[in-house]
Structures are given as C-alpha cells and as structure tokens.
Amino acid sequence: MNLMAHLTILDRKLVRDLGRLWAQILAVALVMACGVATLVLSLGAYRSLEETRATFYDRYRFADVFASAERAPMRLADRIANIPGVARSQFRIVRSVVIDVEGMREPASGIAVSLPDHGEPALNRLYVRSGRLPLPGRQNEIAVIESFAKAHGFGPGDAFSAILNGRKQKLTITGVVLSPEYVYAIGPGDIVPTPSRFAVFFMPRSALEGLFDMDGAFNDVALSLRSGAQTQDVMDRVDRLLEPFGGRAARARKDQTSNAFLDSELTELKAMAFVIPPIFLFVAAFLVNMILSRLIALEREQIGLLKAVGYGRMPIAWHYSKLVIAMAFVGLAIGSAAGAWLGRGMAELYSKFFSFPFLVFRESPDLYAIAGFVTVGAALAGAARAIFAIVALPPAVAMRPPAPVRYRRLPGAANMLKSVVSPTTTMAMRHLMRWPLRAGLTTLGISFSVALLVTAWFSTGSINFMIETLFYRAERQDATIAFFDRKAPSALDDARHLPGTIRAEPFRQEPAILRNGQYERQISIEGLPPDSDLTKVLDIDLNHVTLPSGGLLLSERVADVLHLRPGDMATLELIAQNHRVVQAPVSAVVQSYIGLSVYMDLDALHRLAGDGERLSGVRVSVDANALPALYRTIKETPAVGSISLLDNSRLQFRRTIEDNITIMTTVYIVLAVIITFGVIYNSARIQLAEHARELASLRVLGFTRGEASSVLLIELAILIALAQPLGWILGYGFSWSVVQGFDSDLFRIPLVIEPSTFAKASLVVMAAGIVSSLIVRRRVDRLDLVRVLKTRE
C-alpha cells in the first residue's frame, strides 16, 4: 500500500488490473517469452559462434587460400609467395596416415601436418591447450588435436602408433592443440566427426621430410591475401604453378571443409532467429488483441467515465498501452532469462561439437534491446485496434452498454444439422460464426503448435530414412579403404586377399571442376564397376541404377546448382590430369544426400582420364568374425591411406543426430505446449467472460454444470479440431523450409514425414488443449449465478 501511495490513481488501477488478470497475462507473457528466448538464444548463439570463429581465425592466422600437390620443389615457394595479392604463405607437408591406438581394435585415420623447425607457422597457427609443441630434431614428438586426445583421454606424455610411409612408429604426445583448420574435424570418408577415429597431428618439418621423402619439397600450400586481392586470380596463378607437380585445384576459405561446416551451422542459427520468434510474437500479438478487446469491452463504462470527468484520449490510450507494455515486459523478463540460460546450454553443445579454444556466450545488451523492442512492438501492434477503439469511443456511447450481439442463423447445411445437434452445440457454433476472424486466428494459433511439433519430429523420420537409404541401400560395404596413391588394378586382388574379405569392389575418384556456362563446382567423379553391388547408385525414386557405359550421373544437388539435365553436355576440367578439359554427357540425375556426388562407369572414367586403369581404393564387405584380423593387417599395410568403417559411421551418425534431436524436440514440445495453453486458456477465459450470463442462465434453467460448460468446451473442441489439418499443412511447410535451409553442398535432408509424426503432434496439442479447457471449466463450475445475472453486461 505504501508503494501504491506514490502512484497516480490510474496507475493504481493498472497495478490492480495486472493483479486481477495475472493468469491471462502470464499465459500471453509465456508465449512472448518463447519468442524472446528463441530470439536471444539463436541470435546470441549465432553472434557468439561467429565472433568466436572470427577471433580464432584472426589471432591464429587462418589462411584464405588452400592448395595441394603431389610433390613440389621448394624453389616454387618463392614464386607462389610473390603472386600479387599474397600476404603470407606457408608450404607444408601434409599426409594422411593410418593410426593404431593401443586398446582400440579398429584402425583410425590421421593427418600428419608439418610445423616449421624454427619459429611459429606463418599461417594456421596452433593454440596449445596443454603441454608444448614438438621440438625439431626429435623424431617421435607430436602435438595432437584436442578432439582426438579427449576421445582417448590422452595428454602430454601419452603415445600412440602410426604407419608413416610403411613404417609403424610410436609417436609421443608433447602437447594438445587446437587449429583453426580443424574446428570441425571430420575424417576422410566420414559423414559426421568421429573424434576417436580421426587424429590430426603436427610434427617438425625435419622429421616429416625424412619420413615421406620430401626433402626440399612440399605438397600443401596455405596463403593469406592482402585486402583487395582477387582471390580467384590468385587461385588461378597457384594452379598454374602447381600443375606440373600434380597440383589439385586451389580452394578458397569458403570451401575449406571445417569452415564450410561452420558456415552451414551459422546459416542455420540465423535462419532460426528469423523463422521461429516471429511465430511466437504473432501469436502473442493476437492474444494481446483478444485480451485487450475483451477488457475494453468490459470497461466501456469506466472509459466513458474517465472521459466524462475530463481525461483526454491520450492519457486513456496510454493507460491501456501501459497494461500491454507491462505484459510484454513480463514476457521479456522470462524470455531473456530463459534465452540466456538456454544459450549457455547451446554454447556447451557447440563446444562439444566444434573445437574452439574459447567459446563465449556473449551477453550483448543490444540483443535484449532488440528483443524488447520487437516484443513491445508486437504487443502494441496487437493492442492497436483495441486502443484505437477506446480513443474513438465517444464518452456518451461508452456510458451506454453495448448493443446486444447480433447472431446469424447458421448457413444452410449447418442449419439442417441443428435439428440433430443439441442447442448447446448450436450456441457454440453461433459464437464461432459471430466472431469468424477471432475463431480463425485462434485456430491458426493452435495450428502453429501442431506445426512446430511436426517440424520437431519430422527430422527423426527424415534422418531414419536417410540412414536407411544411405547405409543399407546405397553404401553397403563394411569398410572403405582409400589408397595413398593411385594403384594399378592388381591392388584389387590384394584387397581380395585381406583377411575375412567376402567381396571387394574398386573405385576411382577423379577430382574435377564441373562447368556449365557460368556455373561451376569442384567435385570428385566417382568411378564404379558396372556390376557394383556394395555401392549402389539410386535414382530419384531410390531404385537401383545400372551404370551406363558412358556419361555422368549427377546427384540432384549437383544438377540443380549447375542447371544440368540428362542429355546436356557438361564440361570437365580434370585437375589431376594437367587440367585437361573434356566433355561428357549427363546420363541421369540420381539421389545422394551427402556431398556433391557425380558417378561414372569405372572404365569410362579410366578412358576419360586417359592415364590407364588407376584405382583410388576399394570397398570391402567382411566376415564379422575376421574383423580383428583385418584391422591388424590394415594397421600394418603401408599402401592404405585411410580406412573408414561404416558400422562406426552409422553409430556415430545416429548418436550425434539423436543428441541434437532429443534436445531440440524437448524444446519444441515445451514451446508448442506453451502456445497451445496460451491460446486456448485465453480463448476460453474470454468466451467465459462474454457468455457468463448465458451460461449462468442455462444453469438457472436447470442445465447441469457439465451441460452448461459444454457450450464452451464444444466451441474449443471445434477450434482444436479445425487446427489439426491446418497445423499439418503448416508443419509440412515449416519442415520443407527447414529442409531448404539445410540444403547445402555438404548434405541435404530428405523431406519425409511419417504419418505417426502428424498423429503425435496432434495428440500433444489435443492433450494440452484438454488440460487448458478443464482449467477454465472449473471456473464455469464455480460461477456465482446470482451475481452473474445481476451484473449489467
């Protein structure tokens, strides 16, 4: 009361109104809070991730251009460094190796990267998490990336083995490091990062030179550019210089694997900030409109009185605006707290997934200002119509009770129903028809919850489908063995003699730039034998495709981005064949969910490349009992560059996805329940307020509580029922846009919504609807008949 004494009289009314309407206000505020939380969460996470990345790249000098070759002499280094526009340059030895960790049955893949013997690397510097960098002159010292060290519990002093140029060597860890090149560390042939099976380690150049016979040579180039430099121009010049030495096309930073994955993650977060919060703010605006319109209808006389005693339009409009703003602030407070809390959780999730030396969930005050601005804005927009109505209300009219509501007869068909349905149902239907806009918006609000749930759950279906297609229909091998260098066909026979091998099929990968007019993409053509059984190419409808004896099979994504269709001629620049340019027809468009896939018949690819029969690796299916022996052999085989195990991929893929999905689904269910509750509770409260007299009259006439409240419940039931199909359609649309958002050169998610997804979404919403309705029904049960009937409407 003391606090109240400092308030103006209208503000005291405001405070008491807030107290009186708290349940409805809280219901709306929670919906707003969802909008604020998702906004703060996604924009906050987006910003912190982007800034963390920028800071890491900047401080640790992440390169702008990357290129590789077979073996280039050091004398080339100066010429590359002197290309106009190049600021700093780095010439390294980078080799993939097979790793053997004691206690782990299967072999792991690794990449060995050279460090300068003296001084820090000019580019792509390392952040030392613990220990130190290896010293030059010591043969067996390495620094290893943190994700691998963590997966095995390794620290400085621990050791593992690697096959380095045919020799198995014990490597001792001196330091655990993080590199801007491997923030997203994904092994060759893997679909998701498998930290335990992929190691990147760093050794002094002098040590690697000896091991790989790279004295005075390099096979990897990283460049940073001066501002204003033409990236493409620099890349072209690098390509020309490296061409005689087995150069592969240079890549810009945006195509660097780790960076590209980060980019897609950032895009996704940003999309979330622009898609989800507006839904909540829209629903909140509608709820504000509903509540305020009702409040104003109830307070017509008070508004008239205020005008009569000399309050102007503005103070009265401001009084009601303050109520709305207060509502928005409650939502803002809850949402900001939840957003900040969830944001930290999200940051933790990211730190598990990406390897940053630091990750700060930055509390940016402007974010809250933006959230506050849009929330208050949305709330006031929702209130605008009601507030304008107050302003326009002439005082004398305000003082008279509103004219009785005019109902319409139900249209033909519904009218016929009238003889079948009970009078209470007719009442409910008339209420709906009297306020079709409100009924429509309520339905839309509820359907948003259904849609959110469909969106949350569709991914499970889609990913199951993707796993099924990818791992059981398309890629059926147990292991993929990639060779170090291209091998002659005799390597296939060697593979057939590996322990336990049931079937072995060769493949050839030919890096190329695929062009069609102005469109181009760097791809890898995969040559497969025509009777390929372990790897099956699937058409758009997921039927097996027999490889034609010539011509390219493009995945949908490649066909889309290059605007190519079957029958078109595509231009190929064969990077590993001295950039020879050839033409090849497009035979078909096929399905592939991962990467930019282009397939060709193996022999046709040999002919296209023109360097004879060269194989990149083999895919094998293996007798499960023989796996340990196979692993042992591979760990000792020098020719093997890397091995990826499908069983591992399947498991890891599922685990990664399931972690994310469980979290996301929980969040979405909470959001959907809040929307449902907010919409239904408020609708029911308002209907109750409007029809209290009718309902009380029914009770006086002898209707039971159940019968009287059925008017209200039938109305809600109709709205909830109508919302289901609309929600399914919206959910399909949301899911489609999610799929579009994910669609990238890295992967594409199929849009598969299982019928059970729709059913589950509807069940949750209906359950939330029933609970909300029952809360209001209790109020009908407690109607004070005498008082309600005495109240002037």
Next chain:
Amino acid sequence: MAESVFSARGVTKVYRTGDVEVWALRGVDLDLYEGEMAVLLGPSGSGKSTLLNIMGGLDKPTDGEVYFRGEALGGYGESRLTRFRRDHVGFVFQFYNLVPSLTAWENVALVTEIARNPMKPEEALALVDLDDRMEHFPAQMSGGEQQRVAIARAIAKRPEVLLCDEPTGALDSKTGVIVLEALARVNEELGTTTAIITHNAGIRKIAHRVFSFHDGRIVESVENTQRIKPSEVSW
C-alpha cells in the same frame, strides 16, 4: 435570478442505427441559472439523458447549439471538450460508474489529480458523510454509499455545474433520500448549479425549477414556489 450558466437553443439529436432513425431531441430550448437546482422530469426515452450528455460535452447535437457561459460548445474540438469537462462539469450517473479496482478515496482522487482547484478527496467524502469508508472498494459498499462516492467524485473538483442522471434510480427510497440530501447540501453550501434527471415525480419538489420532457421536447416548465427538503421526499 442570476446569470445563465447553460443555454440550449433548438437542440436536436437524431440517432441512426441501421435503417432506423430515432429522434431523441426535437428542438429543445433551456436555460440553467447560476446556483439553481433543476429537475428534468420525464419517462424513459423522453430525451432527458441525451440533453444532459450534450450539455456535459459527452455528446454532440445533430442540430442546434448549447452555450456555456455564452460560449458555444459546438465550436469546441475534442481536447477543448475534454478540458471543459475536466474544469467545469461534475457528473453523477444512475449506476455510479465507479472504477471497481479503486477504493472510495482513489475514485475521488481520480478526478482531483487532474482538476485545477480541487478539494481534498477526504473533504469531498466528508461532504457526503463517507469519511469513514475511504479505504473501501466499491464491491464492499452499499448502492447508496457507492452513489455518494460518485457524488463526492463529481464535486471534488468544485465544478460549476453538477449533472446527475437518475442519481437515485437504482436506490431504494431511504438510501435515495440520503443521496438527495448530499446533492442539496452541495448545491446550498457550494452554490453549484445542479441538474437532476429523474422519472420519479416525487423528487421534483426539492428543485427550484422543474422541466417536464416528453418525446424529445420540453412540454412544461414549472417554478417551485414552495421547495421541500429531501428528507420529506419519499417514493
């Protein structure tokens, strides 16, 4: 008699709802003089409330003009009208129109906060003998008490005119008398020009003058030579 506070000249009001035209007032002329208490008498729908609303600046006539101290209200814009109500007019309504979420004291303070030269809310409440009910909410008071709060709220700004629309309409005779006594006291002690609408003929004898309305016209205007006290009224 003193100077004219209100003059209505040919005031006509037509309401249109859909296709129906309702003639609430058909050319009414009326003068209210300084310090007088007038009773506007007539059956429901005879136009009394409409005239009162127009005089109080709550509504505008379709035709004709109302002058307040010689100035035409018709020329006032929305904000002038708001000022006019705020500074010069006090209203009392049949259904009290108290703000349910405010206490008696606060309902009065609602007006004193924005008025130019108000009395204290407790003073106004004392004038209607409610100084012991100041902290009560409307729901905790009887109808008569609520109406007296409404009167206190109307007079707290020291208005020049008090316009009362059926102030006793919702009250029983005993409570109504208490309310009328409050109005009479304000009229006498503060000299506030008072117009009371009623369809209760018993009340007319407390007024200086009585105007009888019928079908949107003033059909009779009588000056009371012999006024009675509110306590002598009953219905």
